[in-house]
Amino acid sequence: MSDFFQFLISGIAVGSIYALAALGFVLIYKSSRVINFAHGQLIAIGAFIAYALAAWLKLPIALALLAAVLATGLLGFVVERVFLKRLVGQPIISVIMVTIGLASVLDGLMYLTPFGSGNFSYPAFLPQEPLRLAGITVSYPQLLAVGFTALFLLLFGWFFQRSTLGISMRAVADDQMASMSVGVSVEKVFALAWAVAGVTAASAGMVVGTVSGLNQDSLIAIGLAVFPAVILGGLDSIPGAVVGGITIGVLQNLAAGYLNRFVPGGGTELVIPFVVLLVVLWFRPHGLFGTEEIERV
Amino acid sequence: MQPTHPEDLGPILLEVNNIEVVYKDIIQVLRGVSLKVPEGHITALLGPNGAGKTTTLRAISGLLVPEDGEVVSGSILYRGENIANKPPEAIVLKGIVQVPEGRRVFKHLTVEENLRVGAATRRDREVRQDLERIYHYFPKLAMLKNRLAGYCSGGEQQMLAIGRALLARPRLLLLDEPSLGLAPLLVREIFDIVAQINAEEGVSVLVVEQNARVALSVAHYGYIMESGRIALEGSRAYLEENPDVKEFYLGVAKSGGRKSFKDVKSYRRRKRFM
Numbered sequence: 001m002s003d004f005f006q007f008l009i010s011g012i013a014v015g016s017i018y019a020l021a022a023l024g025f026v027l028i029y030k031s032s033r034v035i036n037f038a039h040g041q042l043i044a045i046g047a048f049i050a051y052a053l054a055a056w057l058k059l060p061i062a063l064a065l066l067a068a069v070l071a072t073g074l075l076g077f078v079v080e081r082v083f084l085k086r087l088v089g090q091p092i093i094s095v096i097m098v099t100i101g102l103a104s105v106l107d108g109l110m111y112l113t114p115f116g117s118g119n120f121s122y123p124a125f126l127p128q129e130p131l132r133l134a135g136i137t138v139s140y141p142q143l144l145a146v147g148f149t150a151l152f153l154l155l156f157g158w159f160f161q162r163s164t165l166g167i168s169m170r171a172v173a174d175d176q177m178a179s180m181s182v183g184v185s186v187e188k189v190f191a192l193a194w195a196v197a198g199v200t201a202a203s204a205g206m207v208v209g210t211v212s213g214l215n216q217d218s219l220i221a222i223g224l225a226v227f228p229a230v231i232l233g234g235l236d237s238i239p240g241a242v243v244g245g246i247t248i249g250v251l252q253n254l255a256a257g258y259l260n261r262f263v264p265g266g267g268t269e270l271v272i273p274f275v276v277l278l279v280v281l282w283f284r285p286h287g288l289f290g291t292e293e294i295e296r297v
Numbered sequence: 298m299q300p301t302h303p304e305d306l307g308p309i310l311l312e313v314n315n316i317e318v319v320y321k322d323i324i325q326v327l328r329g330v331s332l333k334v335p336e337g338h339i340t341a342l343l344g345p346n347g348a349g350k351t352t353t354l355r356a357i358s359g360l361l362v363p364e365d366g367e368v369v370s371g372s373i374l375y376r377g378e379n380i381a382n383k384p385p386e387a388i389v390l391k392g393i394v395q396v397p398e399g400r401r402v403f404k405h406l407t408v409e410e411n412l413r414v415g416a417a418t419r420r421d422r423e424v425r426q427d428l429e430r431i432y433h434y435f436p437k438l439a440m441l442k443n444r445l446a447g448y449c450s451g452g453e454q455q456m457l458a459i460g461r462a463l464l465a466r467p468r469l470l471l472l473d474e475p476s477l478g479l480a481p482l483l484v485r486e487i488f489d490i491v492a493q494i495n496a497e498e499g500v501s502v503l504v505v506e507q508n509a510r511v512a513l514s515v516a517h518y519g520y521i522m523e524s525g526r527i528a529l530e531g532s533r534a535y536l537e538e539n540p541d542v543k544e545f546y547l548g549v550a551k552s553g554g555r556k557s558f559k560d561v562k563s564y565r566r567r568k569r570f571m
């Protein structure tokens with residue numbers, strides 16, 4: 001039984017990282033229907049900026065993390081203004097091609113820096129000894145992952161349900177023309193969505209870096225790992241991103257813990273989440289929390 | 298019959314001068330439209346389907362942008378300033394707000410959230426009072442505050458769309474076919490509320506309608522548009538007494554009896570006002 005809880009806890013920690021990575025992706029899709037294939041690159045860039053500030057410029061770690069989050073938010077904003085603004089109203093496939101192109105360019109730029117090869121780790125700032133509770137171990141980086149995700153979920157919940165700006169962003173997602181009719185600037189909303197997506201991407205990157213070190217390829221891979229999570233949760237749902245991310249993380253850990261011993265070669269953790277995903281989509285094509293069209297009138 | 302000039306009713310708030318509008322660089326829809334909206338009054342813009350009424354409203358509110366349309370000549374003077382082809386956000390800030398055809402409420406937002414989006418561009422702290430004012434004019438909305446707008450009835454959605462626009466504090470409200478698809482009693486209720494808001498709040502209204510009878514029942518002045526041009530204009534009394542309007546738009550035969558809808562329709566195709 002304690003095995004089960006150990007798998008569950010590790011799964012929640014990994015899932016929190018997926019969830020955090022998925023938040024920004026969902027935010028962009030929700031407001032502008034753009035599928036951002038460069039999200040993994042934003043995650044990696046955020047993580048590396050924090051490293052550069054902490055390890056090279058010797059900034060205190062908290063300050064380095066904060067500055068990296070803001071810088072990546074600014075990068076998201078600039079990307080939207082420079083590359084995507086002129087594509088508003090263009091076919092969705094052109095927009096997707098631009099984000100794929102952008103991903104390649106950002107990849108290339110990172111290869112030009114020292115981060116292009118090798119592994120890095122942040123100066124240690126959390127206790128090394130894991131916490132032990134009733135036979136279950138939890139590391140501090142795992143707690144950090146869960147904490148960051150919970151924090152952003154609360155902030156987003158408040159922002160989208162209570163603040164006028166957040167409600168306007170949902171309005172733009174619902175009907176762009178109607179939002180314009182009352183003076184909401186659709187352009188500003190898109191730019192804001194990208195800025196906030198940059199902020200969450202950097203946070204995800206820094207958590208990954210703290211948990212398992214910094215490596216360009218594995219950071220970028222997180223950007224692809226969000227797909228099953230967001231499809232399961234519903235592409236345009238913030239709570240869906242979190243539930244989807246954690247579900248995938250838990251399923252992976254349970255599969256690895258219980259099923260791999262029956263399968264020569266193992267690897268069930270790579271299959272089981274997708275089986276569950278297909279089953280869910282069979283019954284709920286919009287994912288668990290995705291918006292279904294309201295048809296009335 | 299007098300008066301037949303909008304100036305006779307009051308100072309002119311909005312003046313559309315001989316505008317031409319083209320969609321997608323080639324489809325010309327308006328061919329020299331001119332009209333004036335007197336401040337503090339209700340002006341009706343009537344005409345058959347496809348005449349260019351919606352396009353005229355979009356030209357005024359800036360909502361041609363998402364449709365890839367443009368005012369290619371003429372001017373739109375609002376309080377003396379040419380606002381043709383300005384972005385819709387700028388025009389809302391100046392005090393012109395359009396309620397789109399087909400209501401276009403935010404279906405996945407609650408009724409109250411829809412209203413709050415209407416106030417999104419405002420910086421003042423009186424939004425709460427204005428919300429209460431809207432609930433006063435539309436008590437049904439107060440009861441439905443927390444319902445998703447997508448699940449409200451057509452009439453409730455129309456009230457919500459008007460309330461949402463009013464929360465942006467317009468000086469000029471543009472209404473596009475508020476009667477569309479609604480039962481006659483509801484249409485009456487909505488037009489009465491619009492007339493009440495006009496009288497009590499001083500908001501000027503330009504209302505587009507195919508339902509000429511109900512629009513003229515509240516309007517002070519009216520224009521009739523056909524095939525991208527203004528075909529006729531005049532005060533409410535003038536239009537209501539005009540034999541052509543009576544026959545083609547109010548469905549009253551010269552003999553005085555009601556004509557069948559079918560008869561009116563076949564006459565309309567002949568475009569008598571061209």
Ligand SMILES: Nc1ncnc2c1ncn2[C@@H]1O[C@H](COP(=O)(O)OP(=O)(O)O)[C@@H](O)[C@H]1O
Binds near residue numbers: 346
């Ligand atoms: N977005 C658009 N692109 C191209 N043509 C349009 C567009 N919107 C309207 N039209 C055309 O303009 C004409 C007038 O339309 P509209 O202004 O909607 O008339 P009304 O509101 O009087 O029914 C119609 O022939 C319509 O097909």
Ligand SMILES: [Mg+2]
Binds near residue numbers: 351
């Ligand atoms: Mg129309």
